Amino acid sequence: MYSASRDDSLTLHTDLYQINMMQTYFEMGISEKNSVFEVYFRNMPFDNGYAVFAGLERVIDYLNNLKFTDSDIEYLRSLDYPEDFLTYLKNMEFTCNVNSAREGDLVFANEPIFQVEGPIAQCQLIETAVLNIINFQTLIATKAARVKSVIGDDPLLEFGTRRAQEMDAALWGARAAVIGGADATSNVRAGKLFGIPISGTHAHSLVQAYGSDHDAFTAYAKTHKDCVFLVDTFDTLKIGVPAAIQVAREMGDKINFLGVRIDSGDMAYISKKVREQLDEAGFPDAKIYASNDLDENTILNLKMQHAKIDVWGVGTKLITSYDQPALGAVYKLVSFEDENGQMTDRIKLSNNAEKVSTPGKKQVWRITSRAKGKSEGDYITEFDEDVKSLDEIYMFHPTYTYINKVVKDFDAVPLLIPIYENGKLVYEIPSLREVKEYAIHELDKLWDEYKRLLNPQDYPVDLSKEVWDNKMKLIDKVRKSVGKEY
Numbered sequence: 001m002y003s004a005s006r007d008d009s010l011t012l013h014t015d016l017y018q019i020n021m022m023q024t025y026f027e028m029g030i031s032e033k034n035s036v037f038e039v040y041f042r043n044m045p046f047d048n049g050y051a052v053f054a055g056l057e058r059v060i061d062y063l064n065n066l067k068f069t070d071s072d073i074e075y076l077r078s079l080d081y082p083e084d085f086l087t088y089l090k091n092m093e094f095t096c097n098v099n100s101a102r103e104g105d106l107v108f109a110n111e112p113i114f115q116v117e118g119p120i121a122q123c124q125l126i127e128t129a130v131l132n133i134i135n136f137q138t139l140i141a142t143k144a145a146r147v148k149s150v151i152g153d154d155p156l157l158e159f160g161t162r163r164a165q166e167m168d169a170a171l172w173g174a175r176a177a178v179i180g181g182a183d184a185t186s187n188v189r190a191g192k193l194f195g196i197p198i199s200g201t202h203a204h205s206l207v208q209a210y211g212s213d214h215d216a217f218t219a220y221a222k223t224h225k226d227c228v229f230l231v232d233t234f235d236t237l238k239i240g241v242p243a244a245i246q247v248a249r250e251m252g253d254k255i256n257f258l259g260v261r262i263d264s265g266d267m268a269y270i271s272k273k274v275r276e277q278l279d280e281a282g283f284p285d286a287k288i289y290a291s292n293d294l295d296e297n298t299i300l301n302l303k304m305q306h307a308k309i310d311v312w313g314v315g316t317k318l319i320t321s322y323d324q325p326a327l328g329a330v331y332k333l334v335s336f337e338d339e340n341g342q343m344t345d346r347i348k349l350s351n352n353a354e355k356v357s358t359p360g361k362k363q364v365w366r367i368t369s370r371a372k373g374k375s376e377g378d379y380i381t382e383f384d385e386d387v388k389s390l391d392e393i394y395m396f397h398p399t400y401t402y403i404n405k406v407v408k409d410f411d412a413v414p415l416l417i418p419i420y421e422n423g424k425l426v427y428e429i430p431s432l433r434e435v436k437e438y439a440i441h442e443l444d445k446l447w448d449e450y451k452r453l454l455n456p457q458d459y460p461v462d463l464s465k466e467v468w469d470n471k472m473k474l475i476d477k478v479r480k481s482v483g484k485e486y
């Protein structure tokens with residue numbers, strides 16, 4: 001049975017094969033060899049033009065506490081791992097370098113967004129948790145950004161906790177949704193832990209419990225200053241809204257009548273009628289909240305129908321990323337220390353050209369036109385290539401090399417910034433508000449062509465000549481060594 005006292009560490013939040021590989025490295029004497037792993041995803045989620053990076057704060061919390069506890073070791077002992085390996089695990093300290101995109105950064109397919117360098121055993125151990133966190137949070141932040149892109153300046157409330165894939169997803173998903181554009185969440189714990197504004201109306205059960213809209217709204221109004229009444233329990237236009245108006249009049253200044261929520265029916269038609277009723281009753285400032293299986297498509301549709309909705313509550317389809325269940329980011333070994341102590345680049349081949357990994361420790365440079373103030377594309381270089389001092393860069397598509405351009409008069413900003421140096425946190429974690437503002441700022445720098453919901457342009461993610469040549473050289477080398485054509 002589950003026991004909270006044994007749940008004292010996330011270090012075993014990994015796949016068994018990572019521990020088994022660690023054991024192999026340990027027993028073969030290579031566990032401390034230096035390695036570089038990079039995280040990237042191959043396809044844009046939702047076919048969106050960009051993704052919003054999220055998850056770093058939780059990754060930091062996980063890495064700060066990475067230590068095998070006594071109960072972890074006890075459990076591994078029950079699986080018959082040898083004592084010398086268990087002692088090695090018990091004494092393990094996190095000593096890696098980590099470079100990462102910032103939360104709120106816009107990231108694109110086939111570029112490193114997170115990079116770990118250090119003893120291969122440690123790098124291997126953390127793969128699963130790092131992917132688990134970044135895959136989910138980046139997906140939800142991106143979904144929220146899509147929803148927010150159609151909502152514009154109207155408030156977006158995250159309502160998904162009841163439908164999330166369990167508690168962690170609800171909590172960290174609420175935070176990721178805020179990074180992507182949500183303004184508040186209904187999850188009170190998320191408010192407590194992250195300082196996210198919390199927001200809430202009331203449910204149908206309140207009206208059902210009192211048996212009448214008027215009685216329920218009156219009871220709520222006597223116990224709360226800020227009131228949003230849910231008006232669709234019995235009949236929105238005939239019963240709910242008239243009752244809300246009556247209670248607002250009866251209570252007068254004793255309450256802030258913020259508005260009403262509708263949660264069913266034809267929300268374009270109903271919201272227009274509700275607006276008329278509220279305006280005619282002298283409540284033009286009362287807002288109309290809407291919820292009910294909303295997502296970016298229904299909201300866009302409701303906007304096209306000129307629905308009179310002011311505040312959008314989005315639950316299930318945001319927190320579960322309903323139309324795309326996983327981001328698909330991977331964690332690949334790109335460089336490893338050889339017998340002579342030299343770092344040698346590593347590649348993973350595939351018959352599918354897009355699945356061939358790009359070897360070597362790399363940096364991603366966001367290239368921004370100084371004249372236009374907009375992003376021209378991302379340029380992937382070897383980690384210590386100097387891009388800033390170049391007068392111009394030749395950018396070409398890594399698969400279709402005939403697609404190319406020369407960029408002049410640019411700013412180059414590195415995407416991957418230092419988070420840990422030799423296991424020590426060197427990054428100052430920004431507040432969630434700063435992260436959210438940063439994401440908005442980054443979105444402003446993206447051309448509209450990459451931001452549209454449907455069929456956005458492909459944002460250029462190109463390799464420098466050095467990285468491209470290195471990749472071709474390694475493909476050739478492996479091909480010769482295995483005698484196989486790729």
Ligand SMILES: Nc1ncnc2c1ncn2[C@@H]1O[C@H](COP(=O)(O)OP(=O)(O)OP(=O)(O)O)[C@@H](O)[C@H]1O
Nearest residue numbers: 263264265266267268269292293294298301302305
């Ligand atoms: N005018 C509209 N245009 C497009 N989609 C709409 C419109 N009005 C509502 N919707 C969406 O259509 C779906 C209708 O949901 P559903 O079939 O469950 O009906 P309902 O009105 O919620 O009924 P119930 O009373 O059972 O809750 C929801 O996803 C809702 O967001």
Ligand SMILES: O=P(O)(O)OC[C@H]1O[C@H](OP(=O)(O)OP(=O)(O)O)[C@H](O)[C@@H]1O
Nearest residue numbers: 159263291292293294313314315316317
């Ligand atoms: O529709 P979502 O985007 O998930 O938003 C959250 C939903 O949760 C609540 O009702 P709940 O779904 O619990 O019950 P209901 O379907 O009977 O309204 C609320 O009334 C919303 O409809």
Ligand SMILES: O=C(O)c1cccnc1
Nearest residue numbers: 159186199200201202315
């Ligand atoms: O506050 C609300 O209206 C709310 C909260 C969670 C789910 N649905 C609605």
